[in-house]
Amino acid sequence: MTRNFPPSRSRSAARPGMRTCKRRLPRRRGGPRHGQPMWPRASIVLRLERSRHCRIRCCDRRRDDRPILRNTGMTPGRLTNVNAPATLTRLSASERYRIFFYLGILITLLAFGAPFGGLIDIPISFLLKNKLHMTASEVTGFRLLAAIPLFLSFLFGLLRDTWNPFGMKDRGFLMAFGAIGASIYVFFAFAPMTYTVLLAAVVLATIAFLFVSSAQNGLASEIGRQHVMSGQISAAWNIFASLPAVISLLAGGWLSDLLESTRTTRILRILFLSGAVIMAAIAVFGVWKPRSVFDNLAPASKNPPLLRQHIRILAGHWPIYPALLIWLLWNFAPGSATPLQYYLQNTLHATDTQWGQWNAIFAAAFIPTFAIFGYLCRKIPLRTLLFWGTVIAVPQMLPLLFIHSLVGALIAAVPIGLMGGIATAAYLDLLIRAGPAGLQGTTLMLSGALYFIAARFGDVLGAWLYDQYGGFTICVIATTVVYALILPVIFLIPQHLIATHDGEIPHNE
Known part of the structure; x- marks a missing residue:
């Protein structure tokens, strides 16, 4: 049985207004005994989880005097995710x-x-x-x-x-x-x-x-x-x-x-x-x-958590909104599908096989810049890669305006693909970082749904522009304008999310 000494005899008497420990728990190293004061800078905040044995988790305190749950980056009072990952680790x-x-x-x-x-x-x-x-x-x-x-x-x-x-x-x-x-x-x-x-x-x-x-x-x-x-x-x-x-x-x-x-x-x-x-x-x-x-x-x-709790967590998680908006704009390209096919086949007289070859060259040209991003992401913060990758990608479709032969179009597919690699990899990196812990699958599958929606409706808009204005130029301009809209959205991303490079553990983790 623990004996509580009166304040006059206790070596660690509580000052007026100071909280005292109310729970009878085994003493942790450096923690207060039952009845002792919880000092503001060294206190341990106890958070009960709903479980059979009412297990108790410890939390740290920040300067703003709000407890921060370890490994979640979330404060009590918000919906926290019990599927939060364990301590971040670096692998060999x-x-x-x-x-x-x-x-x-x-x-x-x-x-x-x-x-x-x-x-x-x-x-x-x-x-x-x-x-x-x-x-x-x-x-x-x-x-x-x-x-x-x-x-x-x-x-x-x-x-x-x-x-x-x-x-x-x-x-x-x-x-x-x-x-x-x-x-x-x-x-x-x-x-x-x-x-x-x-x-x-x-x-x-x-x-x-x-x-x-x-x-x-x-x-x-x-x-x-x-x-x-x-x-x-x-x-x-x-x-x-x-x-x-x-x-x-x-x-x-x-x-x-x-x-x-x-x-x-x-x-x-x-x-x-x-x-x-x-x-x-x-x-x-x-x-x-x-x-x-x-x-x-x-x-x-x-x-x-229950399904409705997952939905509430996802809906209240601000970082996913700019990330998904960037992904939507990047895939809403009015001139990259049907209008481009009609331009190559009707204007430059490409065959079905040559149309497939153009797309294959275009897709293959992304791979070198994907590899470059894989190296740079370990040295440079994502914020820098996002901004400059987008700047490079905005004029991606413009070279097609200066091409007047099929051979030239096939050659132009190489720089067009190279210009989009850094941006594509950076946007996927952002999506991985932006999702709430425990909802990684939901976040990326939501981005997949947006991809198909943006691609289909962007193609519909591009086909309409091509028919109404009788040319491919208006489609290229529309695509460039949509890509340029990504730049201001980057500044809406929480800075702590993109301030680090691969292998660097964020300060709030």
């Missing part, structure tokens, strides 16, 4: 390379297996146009319906952040929905080929794929934040995602020629069975649990 070079190897395999598989991209989207486009003899408006309607799950990508991120299948978190998503996606592809490979069947196959495969993609997005973001390497994760992510895109674009013409002489039923069977193999490989890949990746991560919370 060998550990980072093993993480990049693991993520590289996963990202490459996903890039090839996406029903709305990669090697699968090109044959589907061919089927709709040449085998089913659909008009342009019918193809547009098909793509709009098939893209509905993509517009709702953030819901899959929310499920990833609140659900823990088989107690394996992201690996559980890879295994479960990789197998489900493979089963969907196998089923539709032997189904009769009609418009409805093809649409159902693409929609269901996209839903299964988005669960897998949310796991990859959340895992990569969590690794980047916890190990203070968000810039390097961004660079590696973009590089590994670009390689399959380049291969798919270069193979587009060859696939079209191959499928031209093949029956439609056989085309679908080969296409869907290929997708099944890729999704099955993702499911098998989920079994692998390398120590360098998962042993360094904080364990998932056994009692995560």
Whole structure:
């Protein structure tokens, strides 16, 4: 039984107005005994969590006399996230390379297996146009319906952040929905080929794929934040995602020629069975649990917040708003899709194969600047890379105004791609940093939904400008103006978020 001495006899008597410790707890080193005063500069703020044993967490105090929860950067009174990561740690070079190897395999598989991209989207486009003899408006309607799950990508991120299948978190998503996606592809490979069947196959495969993609997005973001390497994760992510895109674009013409002489039923069977193999490989890949990746991560919370709490946390987290607005403006490019295709094919007389080659060169030209960003992000704060990367990217489309031949356009694709690499990697780095702790999957899947919305509606605006004003020049001007709007948005980003480089732990952590 603890004895409380009267103030006159106590060596550490409380002064008027000073708080005293009210809880009977084992004494911590340097902490007050029961009944002793809690000195303002050395006090320990006790915060009870709702759990079976009412565990007590300790907090630090800042100069403004508000307790700051360790490893969360949040103050009591706000909605805090119980999934906040553990103490930030820096990894050795060998550990980072093993993480990049693991993520590289996963990202490459996903890039090839996406029903709305990669090697699968090109044959589907061919089927709709040449085998089913659909008009342009019918193809547009098909793509709009098939893209509905993509517009709702953030819901899959929310499920990833609140659900823990088989107690394996992201690996559980890879295994479960990789197998489900493979089963969907196998089923539709032997189904009769009609418009409805093809649409159902693409929609269901996209839903299964988005669960897998949310796991990859959340895992990569969590690794980047916890190990203070968000810039390097961004660079590696973009590089590994670009390689399959380049291969798919270069193979587009060859696939079209191959499928031209093949029956439609056989085309679908080969296409869907290929997708099944890729999704099955993702499911098998989920079994692998390398120590360098998962042993360094904080364990998932056994009692995560409810879905509505996650939504409240996300809605009240200011840093994601400028980050998502920048991402929206960067992908809302009215002159980069249909108007550019019409300009190259109608004005410069490019073939379908040459259009694919231009896109492949353009995508490949990003890779060197992604690698440069991966080096610079360890030396230079993100604030500097964001600003100068955007300044370089604003005039990205202007070289096309001075091109009057197809060969010149193919050559111009190289500097155009190089000009966008630093900005793209910096924006993804910002998205990884900006999301609230525990909602990494939701933040990045929300950015994915904005990407598809911005790309589709930007293309619609670009096509309208091209038809109304009869040229490609107005589309280039519109794209440049939209890119320039990113610069003032950068100044809305909280400075502490972008003041550090990779490997530098922020002062508030």
